[in-house]
Amino acid sequence: MAATSAFAQSSVTLYGVMNGGVNQVKSTNAAGVTTTTSANNAAGAWASNRLGFTGTEDLGGGMKAAFTYELGMNADGTGDLGATGGVRQSHVTLSGGMGSINFGRQYNPAFLLNIAFDAGAANNLSAGRTVYGNGPITTARSSGLATYTSPTMGGFTAKLASGTNTVDNGTTETGTKVMGGSVAYANGPLMVAYGFHNINAVNAAGDKDEAILGATYKMGAATLLASTGTSKTKDAAGAQTVKKAATQVGVKYPFGKVDTFLTYGTATDNTIVGSADVKSTAYQAGAIYNFSKRTGAYAAYGQNKNETGSVKNSELAVGVRHSF
Numbered sequence: 001m002a003a004t005s006a007f008a009q010s011s012v013t014l015y016g017v018m019n020g021g022v023n024q025v026k027s028t029n030a031a032g033v034t035t036t037t038s039a040n041n042a043a044g045a046w047a048s049n050r051l052g053f054t055g056t057e058d059l060g061g062g063m064k065a066a067f068t069y070e071l072g073m074n075a076d077g078t079g080d081l082g083a084t085g086g087v088r089q090s091h092v093t094l095s096g097g098m099g100s101i102n103f104g105r106q107y108n109p110a111f112l113l114n115i116a117f118d119a120g121a122a123n124n125l126s127a128g129r130t131v132y133g134n135g136p137i138t139t140a141r142s143s144g145l146a147t148y149t150s151p152t153m154g155g156f157t158a159k160l161a162s163g164t165n166t167v168d169n170g171t172t173e174t175g176t177k178v179m180g181g182s183v184a185y186a187n188g189p190l191m192v193a194y195g196f197h198n199i200n201a202v203n204a205a206g207d208k209d210e211a212i213l214g215a216t217y218k219m220g221a222a223t224l225l226a227s228t229g230t231s232k233t234k235d236a237a238g239a240q241t242v243k244k245a246a247t248q249v250g251v252k253y254p255f256g257k258v259d260t261f262l263t264y265g266t267a268t269d270n271t272i273v274g275s276a277d278v279k280s281t282a283y284q285a286g287a288i289y290n291f292s293k294r295t296g297a298y299a300a301y302g303q304n305k306n307e308t309g310s311v312k313n314s315e316l317a318v319g320v321r322h323s324f
């Protein structure tokens with residue numbers, strides 16, 4: 001859907017994702033015995049369900065204004081908007097030759113890099129991830145954020161973000177400050193980037209620092225991806241409480257109408273400083289058959305293995321994703 005005006009040279013577009021399916025989740029103990037298993041609706045396993053509006057206006061002189069308002073959808077339940085994820089994005093943008101600036105609820109620069117470096121595009125499978133999810137990179141969005149994106153010069157693009165009085169879910173916490181940023185270099189088939197996200201909190205959870213470094217490389221039809229992430233959490237007194245580190249490699253490859261991906265990663269989790277590290281490995285594999293540019297049927301499998309206790313968690317999901 002689009003609305004246009006000859007006078008303002010503006011447009012508004014409705015867009016979204018509907019992803020429905022089923023899954024099976026299993027947990028296995030060190031003896032190889034399945035301890036829990038469940039089958040459920042799995043809407044959003046491949047991509048989060050959403051409904052959004054975006055608009056642009058040409059202001060002349062190379063300047064443009066834009067907005068995005070995006071809601072999550074409870075697609076496997078009541079179908080309510082906002083029942084899962086609430087307001088995903090809500091921001092306004094002003095851009096020109098000197099770059100762009102965004103104000104409002106939006107993705108953090110470090111999380112955007114996580115999506116770029118993950119062959120599975122930060123999907124919603126509960127197992128098989130190391131850098132994102134239960135790993136070091138967990139803060140996807142921030143409300144009340146101001147983000148400046150520089151123009152690309154010599155292959156380099158930079159982002160700087162800052163916000164006050166918000167946390168990831170949009171809850172106001174007076175005095176909480178957020179700072180993040182990224183620097184990316186792209187040249188031909190290669191892209192390398194570093195990003196960070198720091199939360200200076202005022203509650204008992206304390207501060208959290210996240211960082212990610214990664215690269216992608218196009219080799220013919222294949223795309224190779226690799227990333228490493230770290231995070232540190234401190235309590236209100238400034239003592240470190242959690243330290244996480246993870247790496248992940250992956251590959252994406254198209255076979256005609258079928259897009260495939262494979263990832264493998266390792267992680268180290270130290271929830272109590274001075275205690276033994278908890279080490280784990282994980283992998284994901286998935287494929288989607290594209291009936292068209294908008295519609296595809298997919299299957300994906302992910303598994304995490306705790307190397308210390310040999311506990312395995314896995315998820316198999318199948319479904320249909322339609323974008324509009």
